[in-house]
Amino acid sequence: MKIRDLPYADPGTPDVRSGPRFLLWLGLGQLGGQLKALAWGLLHHLGVAGLPLGAGLAVQAVVDGSGRRLALSGGLIALFGVAIAVGDTMLHRTAITNWITAAARLQQLLVRKAAELGSTLTRRVAAGEVVAVSTGDVEKIGWFVEAVSRFLAAAVTIVLICVGLVLYLPELGWLVAAGVPVLALAMLPLLPVATQRADVQREKAGRATELASDTVAGLRVLRGIGGEELFLGRYRAASQEVRQAAVHSARMWSLISAGQVLLPGIMLISVVWYGAHLALDGRIGVGALVTVYSTVTLMLFPLGRFEEIAMAYSFSRPSAKRAARVLALRRTSYDSAAGGPGGTTGADETTARPAGDLHDPVTGLLAPAGQLTAVVCGDPDAAGRLAERLGGHPAGEETAGGASVLLGGVALDDLPLSTARARVLVQDKDPVLLSGTLAELLDVPGSGSVRIREALAAARCGDVLDALAQASPGGSGDPMGARITERGRSLSGGQRQRLALARSLVTDPEVLVLDEPTSAVDSHTEARIAVGLKKLRAGRTTVVFSSSPLLLDAADRVVLVHEGAVAAVSAHRELVRADRRYREVVTRETEQEQVMEPRGQILETELAPTREEIGETA
Numbered sequence: 001m002k003i004r005d006l007p008y009a010d011p012g013t014p015d016v017r018s019g020p021r022f023l024l025w026l027g028l029g030q031l032g033g034q035l036k037a038l039a040w041g042l043l044h045h046l047g048v049a050g051l052p053l054g055a056g057l058a059v060q061a062v063v064d065g066s067g068r069r070l071a072l073s074g075g076l077i078a079l080f081g082v083a084i085a086v087g088d089t090m091l092h093r094t095a096i097t098n099w100i101t102a103a104a105r106l107q108q109l110l111v112r113k114a115a116e117l118g119s120t121l122t123r124r125v126a127a128g129e130v131v132a133v134s135t136g137d138v139e140k141i142g143w144f145v146e147a148v149s150r151f152l153a154a155a156v157t158i159v160l161i162c163v164g165l166v167l168y169l170p171e172l173g174w175l176v177a178a179g180v181p182v183l184a185l186a187m188l189p190l191l192p193v194a195t196q197r198a199d200v201q202r203e204k205a206g207r208a209t210e211l212a213s214d215t216v217a218g219l220r221v222l223r224g225i226g227g228e229e230l231f232l233g234r235y236r237a238a239s240q241e242v243r244q245a246a247v248h249s250a251r252m253w254s255l256i257s258a259g260q261v262l263l264p265g266i267m268l269i270s271v272v273w274y275g276a277h278l279a280l281d282g283r284i285g286v287g288a289l290v291t292v293y294s295t296v297t298l299m300l301f302p303l304g305r306f307e308e309i310a311m312a313y314s315f316s317r318p319s320a321k322r323a324a325r326v327l328a329l330r331r332t333s334y335d336s337a338a339g340g341p342g343g344t345t346g347a348d349e350t351t352a353r354p355a356g357d358l359h360d361p362v363t364g365l366l367a368p369a370g371q372l373t374a375v376v377c378g379d380p381d382a383a384g385r386l387a388e389r390l391g392g393h394p395a396g397e398e399t400a401g402g403a404s405v406l407l408g409g410v411a412l413d414d415l416p417l418s419t420a421r422a423r424v425l426v427q428d429k430d431p432v433l434l435s436g437t438l439a440e441l442l443d444v445p446g447s448g449s450v451r452i453r454e455a456l457a458a459a460r461c462g463d464v465l466d467a468l469a470q471a472s473p474g475g476s477g478d479p480m481g482a483r484i485t486e487r488g489r490s491l492s493g494g495q496r497q498r499l500a501l502a503r504s505l506v507t508d509p510e511v512l513v514l515d516e517p518t519s520a521v522d523s524h525t526e527a528r529i530a531v532g533l534k535k536l537r538a539g540r541t542t543v544v545f546s547s548s549p550l551l552l553d554a555a556d557r558v559v560l561v562h563e564g565a566v567a568a569v570s571a572h573r574e575l576v577r578a579d580r581r582y583r584e585v586v587t588r589e590t591e592q593e594q595v596m597e598p599r600g601q602i603l604e605t606e607l608a609p610t611r612e613e614i615g616e617t618a
Helices: 019-029 031-064 067-124 127-168 170-185 188-217 219-225 228-280 286-327 333-338 380-390 417-423 452-458 462-470 493-507 523-536 549-554 572-578 580-586 591-596 611-617
Strands: 358-360 365-367 372-377 424-427 511-515 541-545 557-562 565-570
Touching: 019 031, 019 067, 019 127, 019 286, 031 067, 031 127, 031 286, 067 127, 067 286, 127 170, 127 188, 127 286, 170 228, 170 286, 188 228, 188 286, 228 286, 358 380, 365 380, 365 541, 365 557, 365 565, 372 380, 372 549, 372 580, 380 424, 380 511, 380 541, 380 557, 417 424, 424 493, 452 462, 452 493, 452 523, 462 493, 493 511, 493 523, 523 541, 523 549, 549 572, 557 572, 557 580, 565 572, 565 580, 572 580
Parallel strands: 372 541, 372 557, 424 511, 511 541
Antiparallel strands: 358 365, 557 565
16 A cells, blocks of 8 residues: 555454554554565665674775775675665655554544444543544554564564674674673563553543543633633643653653663673673684674664564554544444445345334334424433434444334334435534535535525524625625634534534435524524424424424424333423423423412413414514
């Protein structure tokens, strides 16, 4: 794989049983690139190791007064120099290619998993961990994959050098061969401690990142309640913990680095001292001593790769563990059986594109095809989980009862992910607006039956368009060209909700599930949205989770879900008259008020406008 060929057509199915297994899978997936880097690394290191041989022959030729051997030595040194230049250049090229391609493969896997899980991802994995995996962890894993081939080249080179020294000059060769394993393995006992400290540092850094992300996301609310100093103090404390952990970790790594300098220095002094005595006794020549000394000196460079691979593995192992944990998440049993999202099950066309009533066998909720169904839940969190479940996005590995939501009698879990997403669209209570122009925001896949202007009108985005028109580039007055900042932070909560609703309406899915789509909208605009939503979605199945009387009165049927099961089904006004639990949720009526006020005499004009009033408002 070359960089220009990225991205991968298929990044593959990773081995996510553990962090080390995931690293092994990544490395084997780039076996060709690893072998290329190994070959170029060997050429580079052997060129470096050959320089002392040329230098020793040249010194001995000078001592012996042989000009011919001196010229041959010079040619040999030049040849080794070419090998070093070519090997180092190509090693760097292939190693960086391995790094980038490994990081790209991991990023593709993460993006595919995020698309598969949807909004349930951040409910099953902490947001800070997701950020850490997709940023810093990708770099650390790529570093280890890239460092493996360079380490193997260095290890093979050291073995060859030791064998060569034993054969060339046994008196000193055996001393070097005995000392090299000690140098390579001496720091191993310190690695677990260093790794543990590094893990603590990364854990604290992840918490600090999550805190900073939450603070930025809620900055407007914090300013409203005067909580900036409180969160600033929390982040300052978290940042200091990260700094202290980083210093604590750096001390151990500095000790390891110091050992990597001290021990080779001791061996080099021992070789020089013993070799000098051998030369004085006439047992070896001056050129041989220079050769061994230079070889041991230059061998310190490949020995440094042992420290590098140890550091790379200690940093990448927890990163790979986090990545494997995220990639191991599964949407449904379908994905495990079919080998992943987007597979085929051999179903016929009717099964592949199901249509009809939306039914949840766990709660008993039924949304008839072509109708606007409103769902009332006393627990907002339970409402959010049920909304995700209706879209085939269970919040946990297993749903209660183990039964899948049915669309036209077909289980959503038995459909390929792409088909399920195309048939059922869920808009949660906090929809995300990506940065870009309004035209880009609304440029989403859809049936083509709903035009953008119709969706904006139904969502009552007139004032939003006016505000964006004033901010349009060059004063063109075209709101479609106006830019929306990240997550729509330049807009109010109600404006963000209406643009998100318009985006969902443009897609025109078979089933549209909306979770509190107007919670931040004023009642006057909400009444108009209720009319526009029902008109535009006529003939389509729409499920709205809300406790707003304005939306509930516009629905064809209202379902009350209490303690995880359907408790009542009727029209809004009938439920207001007949069901105490419904009134508690919709009207916020207390038990004392229920005793003081006779049943059935609630002022309906305060609960919901009549259909005629809604029509006049529209």
